[in-house]
Amino acid sequence: MAERFRITLGQLNPTVGDLAGNAAQAQAAWAAGRDAGADLVALPEMFIAGYNAQDLVSKPAFQRDVMTHLEALAADCADGPALAIGAPLVEGAELFNAYVILKGGKIASRVLKHHLPNETVFDEVRIFDSGPLGGPYSIGNTRIGSPICEDAWHEDVAETLAETGAEFLLVPNGSPYYRGKFDTRLSHMVSRVIETDLPLIYLNMVGGQDDQVFDGASFGLNPGGELAFQMPAFDEVTQHVDLERGPDGWRIVAAEKVIHEEPYAQDYRVMVQGLRDYMRKTGFKKVLLGMSGGIDSALVATIAVDALGAENVRCVMLPSEYTSAASLEDAETCAKALGARYDYVPIKAGRDAITQTLAPLFEGTKEDLTEENIQSRLRGLLLMALSNKFGEMLLTTGNKSEVAVGYATIYGDMSGGYNPIKDLYKMRVFETCRWRNAHHAEWMMGPAGRVIPENIITKAPSAELRDDQKDSDSLPDYPELDAMLEILVDHDGSIADCVAAGFDRDVAKKVEHLIYISEYKRFQSAPGPRLTKGAFWLDRRYPIANRWRDPS
Known part of the structure; x- marks a missing residue:
């Protein structure tokens, strides 16, 4: 019988600052994974804090409270599968966008985001420090690489993980919607799969946060870029995904591929x-x-x-x-x-x-x-x-x-x-x-x-x-x-x-x-949901006092 590895994916909706509520969602997903015999339960980027938390994560009292909740969550989830969850993490004088692996009642491993987005709605360069290029973490005898969101849009992180022994890629994301975003994501992830010849699981959160709406639409790709499964857009879903090891390594077992709605339906x-x-x-x-x-x-x-x-x-x-x-x-x-x-x-x-x-x-x-x-x-x-x-x-x-x-x-x-x-x-x-x-x-x-x-x-x-x-x-x-x-x-x-x-x-x-x-x-206007990359909020920031006009 072929060796299997089961991941429970939590495509869920956190609330910025609701550390107890977000931890409770994480624990519920972990319990579902435990009951389904999962080896790993995975949640999206920055899930414990909520995303996009902006300067809130820079507040020392918030950072300490995050750690308190992470430690409690690790203790609550000590007996069962590992739990991977995104969090702001302080190490020394530096603050990182991290992906922490809770196992045996403690933080067993952590991944630090290397490429920090500094465009459109993201200001991560001014908030976080850049982590080094690192290797995979181990769950049992399986080595997993987790490029965090933006890291998967660049070649170097995934290639480094593949070169240092990662057997498949699990990408946690806080990726907000704009019209046509899914195709852009899919194109980048196919590139990572082709470059590394590794299966890739893309996990995104759902839900609205101020002007941003995270659309989920998580998916998996096998080597060659073949779509193995596709989760619904916008819906909260906890889904079990199996990988099977064969002569050529791990492959994602094919599962349902949910068809996404048309563009007008997605905007609405x-x-x-x-x-x-x-x-x-x-x-x-x-x-x-x-x-x-x-x-x-x-x-x-x-x-x-x-x-x-x-x-x-x-x-x-x-x-x-x-x-x-x-x-x-x-x-x-x-x-x-x-x-x-x-x-x-x-x-x-x-x-x-x-x-x-x-x-x-x-x-x-x-x-x-x-x-x-x-x-x-x-x-x-x-x-x-x-x-x-x-x-x-x-x-x-x-x-x-x-x-x-x-x-x-x-x-x-x-x-x-x-x-x-x-x-x-x-x-x-x-x-x-x-x-x-x-x-x-x-x-x-x-x-x-x-x-x-x-x-x-x-x-x-x-x-x-x-x-x-x-x-x-x-x-x-x-x-x-x-x-x-x-x-x-x-x-x-x-x-x-x-x-x-x-x-x-x-x-x-x-x-x-x-x-x-x-x-x-x-x-001075009210916020509203972002549908394009040209939205009037964080995507486009111009001075109020401005005398320049295009001379062309």
Whole structure:
């Protein structure tokens, strides 16, 4: 009978700073592995601390608390399989992103991350020290190499492990989602397998943490790059994986290969999961939002119901004299289709009071953007009052196109604690609404069917802050605007790139100017789930005071 090695993989959802809760999850996974006869139970990168914990791991009291929980976990898991878990680890005056192997009641081995990512959402160079290139660790008579996340994206770590006797690779990750990320990961891991001729198991965590959502989608590859198994994306799963030793060494025993959902479904799952975990991990139970009758608030309301359940969502219509009858009808129809609470709170009396208060100071001036923004800020005030009174977190509803060019009122419609569509361009908002009307999945808590009225999707977008206002009065049409924003923001392109793509130079310069002068708004904006590598949060950090403009 062939020799076997069983690994129990914990594709789980830690919470940053919840050391006891994360340790409890680890112990439950270990118990499942013990009961299944596992040789090793493996958890993702930095699991005990949660990820991405940023500067929290630099706090000495936190580091000591991590060690206390690791020692307790080692003692609790002394009699059974080894437990591999990611943790911040202090050695002397240095702090490492480490993978520790608990066995026999103690830390039996540790791996120290060598390549520290210093791009997009990661600042590990300023937080951690780089560990040396090292060799494998032993579980029984089997030698395992564990390049930690970024280490597996480079040749040297895996090659060193192979040269020093590793028999297969187990890669623990805290790898957040962006559109198309899985294919990028798979390509890098296939390269490591081909270079080392070793099987590779890629273990990723799941769950939302602030703007990042970890999508799991763990998998295994055999030599030659053949896919041996593929776990679900986004779901918490504890799965047992077997390796079998033959004449050519270890091979992963083939298991289920779960097919991942289409890109629109993955993006939507990220927005739902991001909000759901943000609420759970910050302690909120309910949300509210301003329901304008427009497409953005309709999509945010739908995401909220799918994430939290209709009983935990309040939609508030705050009409002025500029709010159309169609918007009133559309907002109520959408809220009722979702099953959410719908409140009607006219702002005319409040706006009249503010206008009268300011009249002596505004005397002799003409109405302009100031009066329009008063409406938006009054709505923000009323929504925040409801939030304070009932303990419901306010969601903001600005899409990425608006966030990019500042087509939003700070302290008005930008008020809120979380923005589920912050990284979704306007044209993608339209397509996502159509997608959600046509699709439903078991992870959605809202109803199936056409929950967003067709009229909301097809009517011209408008802030409705003055008579006959349209977004296109102030901005290029959204197909054109979004295409330029993708060049300037997502691809870090130039005005020349916009012109080469067929856009008018003066229009591109205007868009660029709006992006730069809106930086102060984004600096104060609510977080939202990251869907791309050009998200407005940690991916893109620009100075607020900035006079440079592209001369091309």
